[in-house]
Amino acid sequence: MRIMAAGLNYRTAPVHIREKLALSEHDIADVLSGLRGSKSIMEGVILSTCNRTEVYAVAERKDQFMRELAYMMERKYNLSQEQFEASFYLHEDNAAVEHLFRVTSGLDSMVVGETQILGQVRDAFLYSQSLPATGAVFNRLFKQAVTLAKRLHTETRIGHKPVSVSYAAVELAARMMGSLAGRNIVLVGAGQMTELALKHMQARGADRISVVNRSYNRALEFADQFGITAEPWESLGTLLNTAELAMAATGAAEPVVTFDMLRGARQHRSAPLLLIDMGVPRDIDPLAEQLDGVTLYDIDRLGAIVNENAEARAKEALKLTPVIQKERHDFTRWMKELGVAPAIAALREKADAIRESACQDMLNKLPDLDERERKVIGKLTKSIVNQLLRDPILNIKELASERGGEVAIEAFTRIFGIEEQAQRLAEPEGTEASDAMDPRNAIA
Structure with missing residues (x-):
């Protein structure tokens, strides 16, 4: 999966171009439906304001996504290929995440530090979520962006004076x-x-x-x-x-x-x-x-x-770059952990199944145990499983966040014989499976 942010803003396109892409909610739903229908994106959020129109996407292929977007802009909004290429920019992965954080915090605005964009990003996300056009990645990313922007405006002087x-x-x-x-x-x-x-x-x-x-x-x-x-x-x-x-x-x-x-x-x-x-x-x-x-x-x-x-806000904005980069690093780490979540959940699933089967066999052989004794055995076996899995889970999370993490995950699933379970959990259907994919829920 790749995160992309494609769009135009007041720096790259004059007002007569931007007004062509002043999208209504109906337009946004139509564009997202078209892009997702072509399978060019898995998740999407569109931000459309007077100063920018941006399409945020979780996609597999950059070239297909940009072709579909350019075709849609020309067919629906009369934006020629030449205008598209001259006006649209593209940020990928870490750069896309950092761009969203800067946009939401008002650091990329015409008037640096303005707060109106924060509400506009939040509303854009909530609307896309309601369609629904978002999933685990953007539900996490946009909530993090909004939380960060609120904190920066509260804790710094970036919005000290009204300059909307x-x-x-x-x-x-x-x-x-x-x-x-x-x-x-x-x-x-x-x-x-x-x-x-x-x-x-x-x-x-x-x-x-x-x-x-x-x-x-x-x-x-x-x-x-x-x-x-x-x-x-x-x-x-x-x-x-x-x-x-x-x-x-x-x-x-x-x-x-x-x-x-x-x-x-x-x-x-x-x-x-x-x-x-x-x-x-x-x-x-x-x-x-x-x-x-x-x-x-x-x-x-x-x-x-x-x-x-x-000028004062621009100086303050320079101080916030390290904060933005740390937030981006935190999200990137979470994304890598999300990639290992199916393997962790599969290991947990297999371990729990083995434990439950072994407990049941033992209880069948010891039918005279009372309820208290059965509970003690259950807690003991759970503790043993948790302690055995703790280090492998922590280590694979660490390895997954480093270069070559995909190879480490593949080796992890082969060592524990959980390839099929991990593949199944990597293609969630419904809320229960989605919860299993969240690394916060995959670790006991």
């Missing part, structure tokens, strides 16, 4: 407009990103804010929660007539703030209008910046905004 994309958007607006107090501000969308932006704006004194959302009830709930004004979706064009700042993040497939809408608004105003598009796919027509008096920043331009906190 939403924060960067508000920081930009404040720098360009001065005080946000008394400014007419429109929020398009009532999701998590606009919520974060709103909190930062209110912290800077913004007090004249309206929100529009396709669901008016959601807009009302949002407005009531934060003490702002909710307006119907149909009033967006009118609101832009007087707005000085508009921020958008809706998740819509096409721009909701259109060029014609903005051109009409310019006819009713002379004051400048600052537009900040935090959405992928984009929520504001990129042609808007052709209009006089309109300044547009999309998520890529936001990524270029660097403030004082970014």
